[in-house]
Amino acid sequence: MTAFDRSERLTWAGRGAAYAASFARLCAYPVPALLDIAGVGPGVRVLDVGTGPGTVAAQACARDARVTATDADPGMVELAAQAAPGAELCVGALPRLPFAEATFDTVIANFVLNHVGSPRAALAELRRVLRPGGRVALTIWAAPPAPGQALLGRAIQAAGAVRPPHLPTGLAPEEDFPRNESGLAALLASAGLHATACETLRWDHRVTATEWWSGPAAGVAFTGQMVVGQPPHTQAEIKHHFDILSTEFTDTQGMLTLPHAALLAGARR
Template structure:
């Protein structure tokens, strides 16, 4: 079995950094905000729905659930994220916790959302098992993951540039792939084995509107854990080459500007607890 201790430590360290958390909320999340309505709709949130927002981050999905009338509890391991969430969404309750070992009774919730949190935990199947445990029969789960190979995406622009131009000595510890659970061929069997049925996947064409073709590089550098851990330690020469590669990709795919719509699409997977 793969030892994910280092991966777990990296995720906690990076997301607990107030600068990373703030940069994600202020810039990177302009794309993840576009996925919130799909998550809220997929769990059929409404008046009186008891909803658990796992890996809630700065609270953007929680805000969507509250707006739909749900009674919301948000859980995250990052105090920095939770501080922002409590300010942004006073109508929800936020607690620090571990998505792989939830401190809730069985069958507590009608809905569980996970906005881009699945790739950031060492054991995604365990998180999905916990989601099923705390859901009532008939309850709904929905989670979002950025699309992977084959999608025209800023994520590809950045990580392909790192692979081509980054210092090969700068690597990530073993852990889940960043886009693994965007693939229904992987996600659906895991869900079904943990007590879910009626699995469904939809693609949301989320994107950033930017006035700088280097924006995707900057957003990953400053406001992500996995990307930031690869980008921040790069020697100046490598960092310059990575940034230039990202700019080249944006200009080639999306024109000469002065403004660009840079896609970073996401898949929203949903299912029902049985």
């Protein structure tokens, strides 16, 4: 396990409910497309890796698939069990999953590669548990980030926040890759997977400012750790700049309309 992985475990521990109430609805947007690319239907053996609150697992169960879901955080597994009672749930984390080789027809990883220290090793493990000819479907945030995704980071930067010592600066250079369509396709190939689709999804996420701020205020994800890792006066400054910058995205109904972009990829073993 890398330092990046250890930081991710600490970041997400105990924050399942806060994530479900803030960023989970955003991350649910690509799920129907993921299931379509993965060919999820009746009887298909599906593994949902990094299930979080169980959004993918629940929608795969609704298609009558045979669903197994796993997450590194026990609290997330509990939430997923409530959302997808028809799925088999367990605690497990990349790059070593508790499943035999060639167990599944398809593996889905919705915004999971953002949270692993070795994306190539993670993909190699997804390939291992996939049957020959089986499908992988995944998403990852694009870079540079779309304007809506960058809002919180802009507020943190404007407040002069300093990175807390427990947060790594990023992946090791040899592990990183371009967060664009060609970069993701090349990463899949390096793990022995054959890309069948790679595209950029763009959508506007409509949310109240209160909901959007609730995630970082509770320490959810990297931006949340940046916020809660500051002294109180800096946290107040971040919120102040967030309120100012949010006006750029506020519509006539008082809602934020936040443009986002993610990479969606499908591949075969």
